Amino acid sequence: MHDIWAFLYQTLTLSLVAALLLILKAIFRDKLTPRWQYGVWAILALRAAVPAGLSGQQLLPLEQWLSAARALAESRLSSAFTDLWGDLRLTAPFPWLTAAPRSVTDWLFVFYAAGVVLALFWFFLGYLRLRARLTPAPERAEQVARVARQYALPLPRVAEGEPASAFVCAPLHPVLVLPRGREVDDKVILHELLHLKYGDLWLNLLCCLLRCLHWCNPFLWMVFDRVGNDAEALCDQRVLERLEGEQRRDYGRILLSMADDRHARVPGTTSMANGARRIKVRIEAIARFKRYPRGMALVSLCMVLILAPACLTGSAWAVSLPAVSDHDARAQLSREELSTVLLRDFALARSCRPATVAGALDCYGKAVVNNNAYFLAAVSDSETQQALYQTLLERNDETWEWGNYYLDMGVFLADDPDRTLEQRRWLSGSLSPYLVLNLAETEGGYTAAMAFFYEYADEESHPHVCWLVHQVALTCEDGGWLVEPREVSEPAELSDLDSFDFAWGYRYFSGYDLARLDFAPQDGLESALLIQRISLFSDETLHAQPNDHSAMICGFGNNLTVSPDLDAQFASSRPYGCLEIRYPGASADADYLGHYEFDVFAGERQLISANDPTSGFFPMPSDAYGDGVLSTRIAVGELEADDGTLVDHIQFTFALAREDPDGGQSPVAYLPLHSEYFDLGEVVS
Amino acid sequence: MSPERPIRPVLTQLAWGYVLIYLNFNLGPVDILPDFVGWFLLADGVGKLGEELPSLPLLRPLALGLGVWALADWLLPLEGQLFTVPLLIVRLVRVYFDFQLFHDLAGLAARVQPPGRRLDRSMTQLRNTQAVLDTLLSLPVLYPVLLDYSAVTWLVLAAALVLIVWTLYCLFALRNLFPADGSQDTSAPADAP
Incomplete structure (x- = not known):
């Protein structure tokens, strides 16, 4: 623990588990034996030894609540101990000072740490x-x-x-201490020797240590008292099991005689007398000795097995990413108020780090699509979060929407000094869902290309569609995935919206291919198979049906949920292909037409058969020509069968024609029907 | 049990209590065989069996608590992670309740069953199987197995169905050991085996 918030997290987590155990012990007070009543405290001991939040799960969302409180409190302070933009994580269940204190919260932690040392010293002195x-x-x-x-x-x-x-005292070299000048019954000695046999001295020592670590938590002190009482009650049980008839009644009388005796509560000791009220309870338990339901060992064990995981690891507490409040409400906030809101919400967003790679990409993709700062914060490191925070703080005026922070930061659109602010505002169109291309595992995590289509209307309300790609890198930090954009492409505009189809949209992302297989040119036509790996959240979202370009439902990314699915998984990650045809001898002044047919095979099995849907020649789009080369990409579809067999050859033909001024067509070049064989094994592995 | 308070109807009450708990018949969102009625029948039944089985009334507050929870859930579904801790407590209480009830009923069966009949052993095995299955299904480490392997899920469902049938069989079989006129003397040591 290195700051006061970590201590609060640890002590509240322990208190929560203790409260749960107390509730259960009250419910089963007269139903389960003193062995269970005492043994169940082992769960608390294990919980105390494990730093809170280590498993990433909790019984209640304490981490989220404390993160928000920390953000609110520390925003006005300059703490040397607390990283406002870091996660609330503990590495050890004891305090550790890392720097000289600066803020009030720092001094509070120093006060706490000093208390731990003083408490340890006090107990040790008492023992000596x-x-x-x-x-x-x-x-x-x-x-x-x-x-x-x-x-x-x-x-x-x-x-x-x-x-x-x-x-008894001194766990290492045990000593049985008898009262000076008073005779002691054998049963009292039996009681103390049983403490020794079952290691209760070590338990007492552990409780003292925990009292020191949580010296300012009165609830836990009460709990540790209760642990000691249960140890005494169990020891009574063990004594009674070794006594017969009248001896048991004698034991009860001895306990009664100790009601007024003071007991020493020092580390490494146990004492039979633990107060008048507890003596009364113990005598009642003795009277009830034979009436605990017998044969309950199995259920006692089962209950501990059910209870322990919940107490030790908690459960995955799904916390929703905070909602971005409406613009009008935000505009009314003062800078200080806005800062508080942002810090609180960013802290909550940080506690929602995606647990999976797919979840992180979904979070990032929807951050871009929705211009949502909190989605982005959930997958960003602390430096990026601080930059986001500053941008949002600076730009919260009536003329600037939350969404445009992204343009301003240059992440969405590459920084173009020629674009005016006004032009950028016009570019605030709508984004389609995203596509995950070429997800690959690297040494530090993963890389991927996230492709977006972007629609907007210009000043004359003419529709435009662009595509752009974010090259991202993913790293794992404390069990959550972060996404860092490494390179953002300039938007490339599509010239022919009539032929645009989301279903085959991946053919547009030239330059982001996993591999390229060049085939031998014929009649001036160059051909190649371009391969991309596309990761889909659902196998329903992208179809490759023969001659059915409208079969696809949404085509891209994760349209299954509006908000990010932080635990998302990819349903499939398969290679998709595009057939690229290039004609270097094209003229800029001519209008060209194309016709194609292709069949795709995996061994003898034909997977895909397709041809140009117009069944004739299709006009080549105006952006197909550039730098003296006419180029078109034809979406082929999946290159992997459902059983995992990879495509190994494609049979295709392509004809290029030129449109004559009189409306006729003149042939330009022709690729006859032929097969090209290849091995995709190494490419897609 | 005295002739004035025959045991057979009480056992019938316990059996029908479990029928209501295990079987659900929904008309729209409403379960017309509500669990809470079953729990209140059990609470009443275990109280009435106190003379016969002294440790059984210890279960009455547990049954009442489970009934109240079931009633609250029937009125307004108690879903969401805010109920994680209460649901954990309810699960533990349920595991204990079932175990001790069948533990004590097995003791009763041992006293009254005819020679050669092993109903007590069957109830003891049912008790243990129920507890182990409930525990296994509660272990988070097994969740991925259940989610990834549908065969395991089907196996668990089949086991649950077998347990339901087995439970009802044992309860009605125990009831049938007692004549309808309540004439059987079941006096015996109170301690369960």
Whole structure:
């Protein structure tokens, strides 16, 4: 723990588990044995040893609540301990100072850490004082040895001391302390020797350590008292199991006589007397000794097995990304108020880090599509979050929408000094869902290309469609995935909207191919198979039906949910192909027409058969010509069958013609029907 | 059990309580065989069996609590992660309740069953199987197995169905060990085996 918030997280987590255990113990007080009542505290001990939030899950969303509170409190302070933009994570369940304190919260943590040290010192001093007042009592050792022999229990050293009741201490070299000048019944010695046998001294030591670590949490002090009481109750049970008839009643009378005895609560000791009220409860338990339902060992174990995972790891608490409030409401906020809102919401967004690669890409893609700062914050490192925060803080005026922060940051559109602010505003159109291309695992994580189509209307309300690609890198940090845009392409506008079809949109993303297989040119026509790997969230979202370009429903990305699916998984990640035809001898003044047919095979099996839907010649789009080369890409579809078999050859033909001034067509070049064979194994692996 | 308070109807009440709990018949969003009625029948039944099985009334508050929870869920579905902790408590109470009830009923069966009949053993095995299955289904580590392998899911569903049938069989079989006129003397040591 390195700041006060981490301590609060740890102590509240422990308190929550303790409260749950107390509720269960109350429900099963007279139903489950003292062994269960005491043994179940092992869950608390394990929970105390594990830093809160380590599993990434929790019984209640304490991390989210504390993150928001931290953001609100620390926004006005300059803490040396707290990273306002970092996650609320613990690496150890004890305090550790990392720098000189600066802020109020820093000093609070220093005060807490000092309290831990003082509490440890106080307990240690108490123990030393107790030990200093003990005197060896070899003359009483014979009685202790007799009891130990009778019940086959360990034999400690024997001493005398001031406290009115017997106790054991010193876990490493145990000592049984008897009250000076008072006779002690054998059953009392039996009780203390049973503490020794079952390691209760170590438990007491652990409780003292936890008291020190959580010295300012009175609830946990009460809980640790309860642990000690349950240890005594279990020890009573163990004593009664070894006694018969009248001896049990004697034991109850002995306990009653101890009601007014003071007991020493120091580390590494146990004491039979633990207060009048507890004595009364223990005597009632003795009276109930034979009435606990017997044969319940299996269910006791089952209940612990059900309880332990929930207490130790919690459950995945789905927290929704905060909603971006409406512009009018935001515009009314003062800068300070807006800062508070942003810090709180960014803290919540940070606690929603996607747990999967697909979830991170979905979050990033929808951040771009929806211009949502919080979606972006959920997958960004602290530096980017701070930049986002500053941008939103600076630009919250009536003329600037939340969404345009993205344009301003240059992530969406490459920074173009020739574009005026006004032009950029006009470009605030709508984005279609995104496509994930060429997801590949790297040494540090993953890389991918995220492709977007972008529609907008210009000043004359003419529609335009562009596409652009974000090259991103993904890294994993504390169990959550971050997405960093490495390169953003300039939007490339489509010239022919009539032939645009989302279904085959991937053919537009030239330059972002996984591989290119060039075929031998014929009659001046160059051909190649371009391969991209497309990762889909649902196999329903992209079809490659023969001659059915309208079969696709939405084609891209994750249209299944409006908000990011932080636990999303890819349904498939398969190679898709485009047939590229190039004619270097084209003229800029001519209008060209094309015709194609192709069949795709995996071995003997024909997977796809398609031809130009017009069944004749289709006009080549105006942007097909550039730098003296006419180029067109024909979407082929999936290059992998459902059983995983890869396509190994394509049979195709292509004819290029030129449109004559009189409306006729003149042939220009021709690729006769032929097959090209290839091996995609290495390409797509 | 005294002739004035025959045991057979109480066992019938327990059996029908479980029928209501296990079987759901929905008309739209409403379950017309509500679980809470089943739990209140069980609460009443275990109270009435106190004379016969002294530790059984310890279950009455648990049954009442489960009934209240079921009633609340029937009125307004208690969904969402805010109920994670209460649902955990309910699950633990349920596991304990079923276990102890069948533990004690097995003891009763052992006292009254005719020679050669092993209804007590069947109830003990049912008790253990139910507890183990409930525990396994609660372990988070097994969730991916259940989600990824539909065969495992079907196996679990089949096991649950078998347990339901087995439970109802044992309860009605125990009831049938008692004559309808309540004449059987079931006095015996109160401790369960």
